[in-house]
Amino acid sequence: MARNDQYCLHCNGYIADSEGKVEWLDSVPVPEDEDFGFSDFMSNIDAVVMGRVTFETLIGFGVGWHYGVPGIILSSTMTSAPAEFAEYVTFASGTPQEIVDLAKGKGHSNLYIDGGDTVQRFLREDLIDELIITEIPVLLGDGMRLFGELDRRLDFDLAGTEVLADQIVKTHYCRKHQ
Amino acid sequence: MARNDQYCLHCNGYIADSEGKVEWLDSVPVPEDEDFGFSDFMSNIDAVVMGRVTFETLIGFGVGWHYGVPGIILSSTMTSAPAEFAEYVTFASGTPQEIVDLAKGKGHSNLYIDGGDTVQRFLREDLIDELIITEIPVLLGDGMRLFGELDRRLDFDLAGTEVLADQIVKTHYCRKHQ
Numbered sequence: 001m002a003r004n005d006q007y008c009l010h011c012n013g014y015i016a017d018s019e020g021k022v023e024w025l026d027s028v029p030v031p032e033d034e035d036f037g038f039s040d041f042m043s044n045i046d047a048v049v050m051g052r053v054t055f056e057t058l059i060g061f062g063v064g065w066h067y068g069v070p071g072i073i074l075s076s077t078m079t080s081a082p083a084e085f086a087e088y089v090t091f092a093s094g095t096p097q098e099i100v101d102l103a104k105g106k107g108h109s110n111l112y113i114d115g116g117d118t119v120q121r122f123l124r125e126d127l128i129d130e131l132i133i134t135e136i137p138v139l140l141g142d143g144m145r146l147f148g149e150l151d152r153r154l155d156f157d158l159a160g161t162e163v164l165a166d167q168i169v170k171t172h173y174c175r176k177h178q
Numbered sequence: 179m180a181r182n183d184q185y186c187l188h189c190n191g192y193i194a195d196s197e198g199k200v201e202w203l204d205s206v207p208v209p210e211d212e213d214f215g216f217s218d219f220m221s222n223i224d225a226v227v228m229g230r231v232t233f234e235t236l237i238g239f240g241v242g243w244h245y246g247v248p249g250i251i252l253s254s255t256m257t258s259a260p261a262e263f264a265e266y267v268t269f270a271s272g273t274p275q276e277i278v279d280l281a282k283g284k285g286h287s288n289l290y291i292d293g294g295d296t297v298q299r300f301l302r303e304d305l306i307d308e309l310i311i312t313e314i315p316v317l318l319g320d321g322m323r324l325f326g327e328l329d330r331r332l333d334f335d336l337a338g339t340e341v342l343a344d345q346i347v348k349t350h351y352c353r354k355h356q
Contacts, residue, residue: 114257139334153316158315167335
């Protein structure tokens with residue numbers, strides 16, 4: 001099972017601005033100790049599959065690897081990480097199905113898929129079982145889109161929705177297989 | 179005040195498929211007499227401003243003009259409507275601000291802005307005060323996007339959200355002017 005938990009701009013669909021920046025995530029003030037259910041979510045996750053660009057953004061945040069499970073970084077060029085990440089992450093490249101098989105071979109069946117391009121690649125191969133989308137009420141205008149083109153329509157079931165910090169809508173979808 | 183009430187694909191952002199079709203709107207079964215608050219919404223609207231493409235889609239539905247208020251159809255080429263619409267709609271062209279001024283001149287201050295391209299044009303001129311977005315859990319894959327590019331970021335306040343027919347998320351945003 002592959003899961004996704006993405007911050008996303010409401011329907012404008014951009015997850016980073018035209019310079020790849022994500023400062024807009026801070027546009028809604030949130031309590032310091034509020035994680036919006038992220039710990040609960042991660043308690044069901046065996047490994048994080050993350051695109052290189054997202055990993056580099058994470059490195060820039062200076063918060064280290066805070067997921068509590070191993071990370072598989074997707075890159076055909078990057079082979080080593082800064083020291084504080086080295087014990088947590090490995091690097092891999094291949095098709096989404098190959099990555100899922102690789103993770104399964106390591107005993108990781110519940111994957112958290114992170115990164116705009118990576119999520120799109122997994123969606124195109126219909127390998128996303130759950131989507132958790134956290135929408136902040138900002139129209140960015142341009143930038144990197146959460147969703148790209150697919151070669152077919154994918155139907156989901158609404159599993160739940162909640163309002164966070166009075167401004168953010170978090171919605172949980174499960175893939176509906178007819 | 180200009181309002182918008184759009185059906186939109188969750189974050190995928192497409193409002194019509196690549197052939198301009200909207201059959202995916204029927205993917206969630208809804209009770210025959212359920213209008214999801216549309217009558218309440220329309221009770222505060224003075225006129226509908228609609229793009230030509232959306233108007234032609236409406237004509238194709240064969241349901242007539244069911245808004246209860248006058249329509250202003252935006253087109254630089256279309257000058258007449260089928261007989262069943264003729265008493266309800268007029269045609270106009272111009273910038274979004276010119277259309278708002280034209281409507282105000284007719285005594286219409288609360289406008290419902292409808293149509294993908296039209297909503298984008300009004301958003302680009304920051305003339306949308308409220309966005310009501312109704313999301314059906316389908317990723318269309320490609321087609322016509324609800325939101326296009328903007329030359330600046332627009333911040334909104336979350337005014338409310340509700341789940342309809344157990345599957346549809348309707349979210350109400352108000353433009354936040356700093």
